[in-house]
């Protein structure tokens with residue numbers, strides 16, 4: 055199989071590419087990535103010499119390049135990870151979220167149709183469902199009620215995928231996963247931000263009261279679920295992905311501090327995120343029942359390994375934190 059993986063230089067895409075090359079040594083993987091601030095080819099150093107791996111530097115909004123790449127590499131399936139992914143950035147400036155997450159998706163869908171590809175898989179998010187109260191879970195039937203410009207742009211992409219399936223009868227799936235954690239996670243997101251700030255002795259910003267809940271899944275468990283969806287997902291179906299691992303943000307911060315072995319004195323409660331979703335929780339019954347997916351990581355082990363990864367790979371995150379990211383970080387946290 056020849057797979058076009060868009061956004062493969064980011065956090066989840068790069069872990070997915072490694073997972074697939076390892077599991078399917080005969081598959082050809084083409085990583086198509088614009089290399090935005092979040093894209094980093096260092097994430098893929100371990101596979102760059104693999105003759106089955108190829109990189110194309112491109113924007114999913116570029117119709118010509120998308121179509122040329124599909125033809126040059128005889129692509130069978132597109133898996134679309136490419137996105138602007140950070141909620142806080144979408145609150146500050148949403149234009150690029152609409153361009154990439156909506157218009158980029160439309161370009162990929164047209165290319166899937168025009169080149170008669172076997173399948174298109176849209177990597178979406180549980181955030182399209184909005185926020186939960188203290189009880190309940192998101193199922194695939196939960197109405198879409200996105201609350202941030204990021205989640206609205208992802209929901210718009212999902213609606214286009216649905217519409218192309220209905221209109222053109224194309225073979226598509228949408229996956230909606232909960233929060234991922236693991237190696238190569240960009241240090242603007244909660245878990246890597248807390249780990250790296252703690253290692254640097256910097257303040258640890260906790261939004262609002264720290265009681266918002268996220269449902270954390272190891273990135274490799276996400277990769278194994280996407281693999282099953284690519285191979286066995288039924289045409290037109292949505293699959294929620296999550297491992298029943300709800301944690302309050304402050305609990306996450308305390309677990310990390312315990313693992314690193316430092317006190318809580320660096321914690322700072324800062325101004326809340328605007329429109330901050332209170333709780334996410336995924337019901338993964340459908341993917342478990344229909345595709346026989348099971349997560350293998352236990353959170354306590356996964357987070358320990360993740361903290362260790364950041365300890366062992368300080369030059370990876372220090373290069374990011376000392377680069378352009380510095381001005382973003384300062385503007386975000388100066389305002390709070």
Ligand code: NAD
Pocket residue numbers: 060061062063064065066067086087088089090091092093094112113114115134135136137138139140154158177178179180208230231232233234235240
């Ligand atoms: P990320 O920000 O780490 O990576 C995004 C990648 O997409 C980067 O490599 C970037 O260069 C690339 N990209 C951005 N715009 C592009 C464009 N116009 N053309 C080509 N490439 C472009 O994001 P991530 O956390 O790895 O998330 C990947 C996908 O998974 C996203 O679609 C996101 O919505 C979804 N998702 C993320 C999570 C999570 O917890 N991180 C959970 C569920 C779903």
Ligand code: DAU
Pocket residue numbers: 139140141142178179180181231232233234242243244245247259260261262266267268303327334
């Ligand atoms: O649920 C899936 C989503 O998870 C993905 O679709 C997004 O791409 C991904 O970024 C992630 O979104 P969140 O907003 O949940 O992740 P983030 O790491 O930004 O924040 C996690 C929680 O921690 C959230 O409640 C906000 C809070 N937070 C975040 C940061 C960056 C803090 O308290 N302090 C912080 O400095």
